[in-house]
Amino acid sequence: MxxxxxxxxxxxxxxxxxxxxxxxxxxxxxxxxxxxxxxxxxxxxxxxxxxxxxxxxxxxxxQSFIPLQPIINAMNPGEELTLKPGMYLGPVTIDKSISLLGDSSVMIVSTDTSSIQSASTNSPESTINIRADGVKLQGFTILHQHSTPTAAIEVEANHAEIKDIHIQTQGFGILARDANEGIFRENDITWTGSATASSSQKGNGIDLYNAHRNHIEGNEIRGMLDGIYMENSREATVKGNTLLHTRYGIHCMYMDGSYVLDNVGEDNITGAMIMGVKNITVSGNSFRKQSENVHSQGILLYDVHQSSIVNNSVEGNRVGMNIAESTDNDVRGNEVLRNFIGFQLVLAEGNQLHQNQFISNVIDASAVDSQDNEMSSNYWDSFRGLDLNGDGVSEMAYGINPFYEQLISRNSAYQLFFQSPGMVFLSELFTEGKENWSTDQSPLMTMTMEPQQQPGTTNDTIPVWVIGVILLCIAACIMIYSGGLRK
Structure with missing residues (x-):
């Protein structure tokens, strides 16, 4: 105009x-x-x-931006400000206890150029740098366009609350360093860099280091290196997050006394990588469709001790659950469904595996150099047991036959004969060292519960014999009718 x-x-x-x-x-x-x-x-x-x-x-x-740092500088400690609709220029530093609120009409933008122009230093910074206790951010969008290893939000203080922030990043999402008792809830973090970027060129969605008693809940993270990465941190709670298209959905290293609860991971390389931890609870999680990579797994426990892995569902993965070099863990009530290999034990000792369900896996389980693991009351759908007293428990034990793993470890070309009649026959004949096999002494004859339904599926299916009867009746009617016409 x-x-x-x-x-x-x-x-x-x-x-x-x-x-x-x-x-x-x-x-x-x-x-x-x-x-x-x-x-x-x-x-x-x-x-x-x-x-x-x-x-x-x-x-x-x-195209004009509103400088955000002067607005923050003018605020008093303890003050709450709702940002007006518009595009604000970062990076900014928050060094006082304040609250910044907004909605979808508010966007804070930081690029390599804007960082150099608006910051006192010539090195790029994170879009929002929190350096005071008790800071709260909620509701707005952050566009972080740095190719350097910076983050949309970097926290270096205690009691931060980051809620309902929509982060589009070419670096990290949220970094927490020496930051305790923070709350990171209901944020949406998405990688917006190059679609062809390798894992090493990406940052993590939420990254904690030496940060204790933090609560991470209800976040959705897509396309990052690791969805949630925690190292040298204690007593963290990771609950109800959704992790998609990452390397490791949840990655725990050198942690103690933490909880990984009710999270969902799909299409990652590994759903949960739990490494070098003790006294951790992994419960109620669902990890599906980790199968595109040769190392894909639903849950990997490596060097894990005195921990509880209970009531999880691992479905459609290359390996459902892998326990390696781990001891004294309680693995109970997990659903292991439709994986290539349901369960792996590698150099694992003294673990208790009870009441798990192994259903429709190509290979139920494998065990390599693993001894003194207590297995009982698991359901194996490929096992045909014998229940003489009708108590639902087989009087015959189920041993995990190591024949196939030992054979392919000597000559990998034998994988071509997987589940061929000859391979199955030789496996059944193999009994060497059977007393040392990992064995379920009292396998269940029936499932303890129905496996969870995949989205879009239903139990209301017509039995095959009903369909056969219907087709037979139709064929009989056609024959009678045709015979009547000929007469």
């Missing part, structure tokens, strides 16, 4: 032009047509120039 002054100027110019033409006509009727055409072309060029100037001014206003 042209401004009022521009429209008045154009109108005045047109009136003067008409007066000039009238005077010229009265003085000399022999004005050539090309002179008039030249005049009108000049007028058109002037109008176009003014119009382009108006558009450039409007575009400049649309």
């Amino acid at each position: 042209l401004s009022e002054k521009v429209r008045l100027a154009i109108g005045q110019f047109m009136r003067n032009a008409r007066m000039h033409l009238n005077m010229s006509n009265n003085i000399n009727r022999q004005v050539t047509s090309w002179s008039i055409l030249t005049l009108w072309l000049f007028v058109a060029m002037l109008i176009q120039l003014l119009f382009m100037s108006g558009n450039a001014s409007a575009a400049s206003k649309e």
Whole structure:
């Protein structure tokens, strides 16, 4: 839209032009047509120039950002501010206990260029740097466009609350360093860098180091290196998060006394990588479809001790659950469904595996150099036991036959004969060292509970024999009808 002054100027110019033409006509009727055409072309060029100037001014206003640091500097400790709709320029540093609130109409943007222009240092920073206790951020969007290892939010203080923030990042999502008792809840963190970027070029969604008693709940993280990464941290609670298309959905290293509860991971390389920890509870989680990578697993326990792995569901993975070099863990009540290998034990000793269900796995379980693991009351759908007293428990034990693993470890080419009749026959004949096999002494004859339904599936299916009877009746009717016609 042209401004009022521009429209008045154009109108005045047109009136003067008409007066000039009238005077010229009265003085000399022999004005050539090309002179008039030249005049009108000049007028058109002037109008176009003014119009382009108006558009450039409007575009400049649309691209303008509101500096956020002066707004923060003007706030008092303990003050709460709801940001007005608009685009705000980062990076910023918060060094006082304040609350910044917003909604979807508020976006804080930081790029490599804006970082250098607006910060006192020439090195890029995180978009929001929290360096005071008790800071709260809620509701707005952060666009973090740094290719360097910085974050949308970096926390270096205690009692931070980061809630309902929509983060689009080319680095890390949230970094917490020496930051205790924080709350990170209901945030949405998405990788927006190159779609062809390798894992090493990405950052983690939520990354904790030497940060204790933090609560991470209800976040959705997509496309990052690791969804939630925690190292050298104690007493963390990770609950109800959704982790998609990452390397490790949840990655725990060197932790003690923490909880991983009710999380969902899909299409990651590994759903949960639990490494070098003790006294951790992993319960109620669902990890599905980790199968695209040769190292894909639902849950990997490596060097884990005195921990509880209970009531989880691992489905459709290359390996459902892998316990390696781990001792004295309680693995109970887990559903291991439709994996290539349901369960692996590698150099694992003294673990208790009770009341787990192994259903529709290509290979139920494998055990390599694992001894003194107590296995009982698990359900193996491929096992045909014998229940003489009707108590639902087989009097025959179920031993995990190591024949196939030992064979392919010597010559990997034998994988080509997996589940061939000859391989199955040789496996059944193999009994060497059977007294040392990992064995379920009292396997269950029936499932303790129905496996969870996948989305879009239902139990209301028609039995195969019913369909067969219907088809048979239809065929009989057709034959009778055809015979009647011939008569």
